[in-house]
Structure formats: structure tokens, C-alpha cells
Amino acid sequence: MICSKCSKEFNSAQPRAVNVAEHPELKAKIQDGTFFLHKCPYCASLELDNEDFLYHDPEAHLLIALSSRDLSSDGLEGYTCRLVSSVGDLLEKLKIFEAGLDDIAIEICKFVTMQDLGKDLQLRFYKMEGSDGEIILAYPEKGEMQMLEIGQRVYSDAVGILERTPELSRAASGLVKVDQNWLCGFFK
Numbered sequence: 001m002i003c004s005k006c007s008k009e010f011n012s013a014q015p016r017a018v019n020v021a022e023h024p025e026l027k028a029k030i031q032d033g034t035f036f037l038h039k040c041p042y043c044a045s046l047e048l049d050n051e052d053f054l055y056h057d058p059e060a061h062l063l064i065a066l067s068s069r070d071l072s073s074d075g076l077e078g079y080t081c082r083l084v085s086s087v088g089d090l091l092e093k094l095k096i097f098e099a100g101l102d103d104i105a106i107e108i109c110k111f112v113t114m115q116d117l118g119k120d121l122q123l124r125f126y127k128m129e130g131s132d133g134e135i136i137l138a139y140p141e142k143g144e145m146q147m148l149e150i151g152q153r154v155y156s157d158a159v160g161i162l163e164r165t166p167e168l169s170r171a172a173s174g175l176v177k178v179d180q181n182w183l184c185g186f187f188k
Contacts, residue, residue, distance in 0.1 A: 108158035
């Protein structure tokens with residue numbers, strides 16, 4: 001890593017791939033993001049490690065690759081495989097899958113919500129809460145994070161769209177970057 005403050009290079013000493021079944025002690029650190037924060041040994045600046053990383057949860061049949069390169073998912077049949085380009089994207093995918101939700105349906109929810117609001121927002125899945133399973137999306141506005149609650153009905157409608165459009169699921173097989181660009185490109 002190269003420190004953004006002092007420009008000196010240092011090694012984060014973190015593994016570039018983690019199988020959380022073999023290293024369960026790292027799962028919580030990855031999910032809360034602390035795994036990716038490193039202190040520069042020269043100036044003590046806190047740095048975000050956004051380098052290539054592979055998250056593997058064999059029990060959930062989940063593989064998420066943080067990489068700018070196209071990667072193969074050969075041999076991972078039966079897995080949900082996702083390609084992401086930032087730690088934030090990786091953390092969002094983990095939250096979605098940990099909540100038992102489908103990330104394609106969440107992307108549809110984001111799209112529909114932006115259409116309803118008439119705004120182009122950078123919506124992120126934040127959490128699911130309450131007895132009705134309300135979905136909370138977050139987005140930055142005027143330097144602050146705003147929360148937006150969407151009902152379970154919006155998610156159910158998105159799942160319905162997904163069920164009626166099986167080519168969406170087929171297009172998401174393999175190691176694919178499922179995000180708003182992917183979704184919009186699919187419907188062009």
C-alpha cells in the first residue's frame with residue numbers, strides 16, 4: 001500500500017483471500033470493514049486497503065472478488081459469485097446476502113426507487129429491520145448520509161420482476177459485477 005498522507009509504501013500484511021469457514025475470526029472484521037483499515041507505520045495515518053481481495057464463504061456458497069480485472073468462476077457451479085470494484089461495494093454485497101436477500105432484486109429496488117423519486121442517487125443497501133423486514137437504503141446528500149425506507153412490498157415486486165425475467169438471473173451467473181450499470185445495460 002502507499003500511504004495517502006506521507007506517500008511511503010508499506011505492506012498491510014493481510015491475506016488477499018479469506019475462506020471464512022477456515023478463518024471464522026476474520027468474518028466479522030471483514031463484514032464491519034475493519035479488516036481493510038491499516039495504520040501507516042511511518043505516519044500513523046489510517047488507510048483503506050482497496051487492493052484485490054477474495055471473500056469465500058463455502059457454507060453460504062458465496063464468492064465475492066474485489067478486483068479491477070475480469071476473473072473466471074470456473075469450478076464454482078452452485079455458487080453466487082460477484083465481482084466488485086471497491087471495499088464499499090464488497091461490504092454492501094455482504095450485508096445483502098447476510099440479510100438473506102437477492103442482490104439483483106435489491107438493484108431493481110434501487111432503480112425503481114430512483115425512478116419514483118425522480119433523482120439519480122447513489123443508493124446503497126444499509127440494512128433490513130423491523131418485524132415487517134423494512135429495507136433501509138442510504139445515500140449521500142449535502143455531505144450527510146440520508147436514510148430511505150422502502151417497504152417489503154417493493155422488494156417482493158422486484159423479486160417478481162426477477163422471476164418473470166429469468167434471463168436476468170442467467171446473466172448474473174459466473175463472476176459478474178451486479179450493480180446499477182449492469183442492470184441498466186441489461187434493459188437497453
